[in-house]
Amino acid sequence: MKLKNKVLMGVTLAVSLIGLSLGQSMMNATDATAQSAKAPSFEVDPFWPQPLPNGWILGNVIGVAVDARDHVYIVHRAWGDGIFKPFAELGLQQGTSICCTPAPPIVEFDADGNLVRAWGGPVEGAPYVWPDSNHGIEVDHKGNVWIGGNGRGDSHILKFTNDGKFIAQYGTPGINEPDSNDTTHFSRVAKISVVEETNEAFIADGYGNRRIAVLDADTGEFKRYWGAYGEKNIVDPTERYRHDPSTPPSKTFTGPVHCVEPSNDGLIYVCDRSSDRIQVFDRAGNYKSEVLIAPETGAQGSTWDLDFSRDADQKYIYLADGQNQRVYIIERSTMEVLTKFGGGGRQPGLWFAPHSLATDSKGNIYTTETYEGKRIQKFIAKGITDIPAMDQGALWPAGELN
Template sequence: MASARTLVYGAALVAGVVGLALGARAIDGSSTTQDHEIPLFEVDPMWPKPLPNHWLIGSTIGVGVDSRDHVFIIHRPASLNTRTEIGADADPPASLCCSAAPPVLEFDPEGNLVNSWGGPSDEYDWPESNHGISIDHMDNVWIGGNGAGDSHILKFSRDGEFIMQVGEPGQQPNSLSTEYFGRAAKISFDPEANEAFVADGYSHSRVAVIDMDTGEMKRLWGAYGNEPTDENLGPYDPSAPPAQQFRNPVHCADPSNDGLLYVCDRPNDRIQVFQTDGTFVDELILLPETLGGGSTWDVAFSPDEAQRFMYVADGQNMRVHIIDRRSLEVLASFGDGGRQPGQFFAAHSIATDSRGNIYTTETYEGKRVQKFVFTGTGEGSGHLGVLWPGGGGGD
């Protein structure tokens, strides 16, 4: 078994806003002793463009990008307050503004809203609490749910036409079940194998692999490739030995081009790496003193064929980490807690497009999607300046 890599940030090295630049946090340890080539980004404070119809988005719980670089987000309309946010939806209306947008919104690369859909239907069981949105290689849209009764996932065309439901709602947790899920967090894909990987989830403690056409479950596993259990592991303790099971929620399971799978074991502050058959390869323990929601919320890869960089959304520490995907070395991070462009309030989901741009969504009170424009690479020692348009770099 490969040894775990544990990286800890020095609190004294936390950088704030420097001039017009949003400074990244340097890393305390060997990764700061030499310069690395790191990607550079510029936050686009005007993306996306304002929504029509006085629409607002609520807790924004997923983001995905299709083959046209159209960006899909999913949010929770019910998280909006009818008194303070969507008075026009109150009964009777309390104000002229605003109304909840449909759950699924599609933007073109320029940030124009080009489509919207989603919600309850007689054709399928819409999740009690939708969670995650992913776009497969055929531009189909997959959605999970982490509500109390959400033991199923949904598949749609990119225009919202229903294709398939896998599982039935209202099932009891059973991490060995091959018929349903346990509040699935995210679905990702291996086009060559025609397989979907389900991060499963908020009730189950496993990765589940299904056939993308039929929904048939093909295999499943827990932490380190162990058979998963539904044992309550209790609160995370950073001083305890590494847990031999995933701790709910298992929040992402994303395959790379070279046949590896990166799993977000969120409350355990770790990313575990597997072969796609479930064989354990390695793990990264990221900011292991992080409590609460944990440090590893979602991952996305740079779009080069080698997928050299992995980006990790860290909603608890309000930042995005930049990691060498193969070595699992943390190179830099960017962001800070806040509601200004380039800052985060619970960075929940992350995706990249074909140009290398990053998109993030924020849950809780963040309620937005942001775009970080890839501007090239440069040498750095763990400190990445995220520039505002026309702004200068940080120290």
Template sequence: MRMLAGALAIGLAWAAPCGAAEVPTFQVDATWPKALPNDWIMGQAAGVAVDAQDHVWVIQRPRTLTDDERAASLDPPRSKCCKPAPPVLEFDQAGTLLRSWGGPGAGYDWPGNEHGIQIDPKGFVWIAGNGPEDGQLLKFTADGRFVMQIGRSGPQTDSRDTARLGKPANVDFDGGANEVYVADGYYNHRIIVFDSETGAFKRMWGAYGTPPTDGALPPYDPSAAPARQFANPVHCVKIARDGLVYVCDRTNDRIQVFAKDGTFVREFFVARNTRANGSVWELALWPDAAETFLLNADGANNEVRTLLRATGETVGAFGRNGRNAGQFHWVHNLAVDSRGNVFTTEVDTGKRAQKFLVQGSFVLRKRTP
């Protein structure tokens, strides 16, 4: 029991004073998720989302499994376990697998490297990819029926091309306007917006709201003047209820904030001395009425931070580099359910999803769909 308590304590957050405001803290749920059925195993987990029922969706990369990890699927099998799980996995709050699907099929180009999953306000599942020739977004029903593809796979073009993407990382939605915003991406240097029903191009922009360009940027230097263009990757986009659009400029260690038309509002730097592969990998909005906080996954420093949304100030954090419950290796994505619980996924050799339970007075009442 003492050992279990120690393992769980790894997930506790520190919380800095924040004037009169309190800051949420979190504790890892080491039992989540439950073991996958069918001797399945998860590869690099490259995206996580929470839907209106508080179900948790993970997209993972079966092709990243080593022969040792997928030994039971080889011909002949080399050992009793394991076999690659399907790319798309839907879990309930207890960590039970509810549904699984995904992979190549008729009528669409499945990504060469799965990257990012989001659920739109109508319940459709959107998938991105950052493989060498990935330039497409895919839209499916919750049970995996193909609906629409925006863009196409093939040789990469540039950030002026509105007919395809450039290794898109992730998306978010303006349900009222039927728009999908794309963090584009690992090849291009822009935010691009499409009609989420028809796939028609609407608008796009680069850093500071300027037209996107593709010139090579020098290696990141925290003492240099801020780069005037997004670096690769443009790794996430999140839209707040007040209309502000938050963009992860990952390797520039910053969040840029825009109006929905691309007008630049402000920028925040986060862990600005991070020279590795960037500090701003993913963002999630805190689910209170004011969306008071931004949660920030940082796969270089391997922690999740709580930021004040108004100022970008770091007021809390949890995690560190490691393999134990509550620790991370390349924490890549995060999502928050309606009660304030946090879900994370890890790539490289992390290859897992974790759940962190919000503590005390910050447990929110479940929203109604």
């Protein structure tokens, strides 16, 4: 009887929510009911990647991307920028002890977790300005590597070949004042995603500006931009956003605009992190819908980065929540949270601030951690199975917890 009552209560609640949302484009993500019984399942691989050579160690791992060969690229903060000091711990500065040396900021692994190459960073006399605090990484359909920056004065984007040869710098570095309506520079970019079909780069611009900007991926020509709800004339907020779940969502992106992810069916998914929301647009910037994820979350918010399952319909969204230390599995057609996994901790399958997320061709998930986390983890796809719990905790290999 108790189970029956719970199901009836869930159905009643769902009907009420639908009634309340009629005529509105916004909906809140709800937990899965007993009728949503299956979802993708995963298992952490505690042996991926292989140890780095040369005494290298990672700083805040601030972006992850997967190329057509299932090679995994990360970008991390290999030095401090006045805000982040990833190697301030005793013994981690080069030359102070046996351990350790910061790895170059861009590191490439093959599918087995072996190091392929590492490169990047400031170079005297280079024709580009390396960001004070690199942030986000993209490998486009031509194999080129894009990074942005979110340090103070980072107002540009860099593009390289996958072995580190410089291609282009877009935007004007060194501009500290945000202006979301300016078409000559960016302001503290969080992420870049390139759409092969249109050859356009979509920019989550980001920490200073509050918009999505779109460039021609070959020439860097500025094509268009938009803000929250598709607004074309953006009024940047003058004060830091203070989260209050009892008030309506902000009419502007409160920031950071932390992810931009194109789907195969022509939609653009945007993470507005401190507002605990995902907004969905078409590629032209026309607003489609909004969903709140864990809207009671304060501080840095719940929507940090996302990617899609690799089936043709991209049926599922995987969303990294660095504040609550979880990854959500969401049914894309309904934006319903089916289940979540992870938790706070330093063991495999747990996180200290899961920051970025990407999937490979086999459906495996890769997550990175910033702050004290400073690592990348792999979660092996195990197929569609019954949902064992709404909050699954650490996804250790079967039998390892017994």
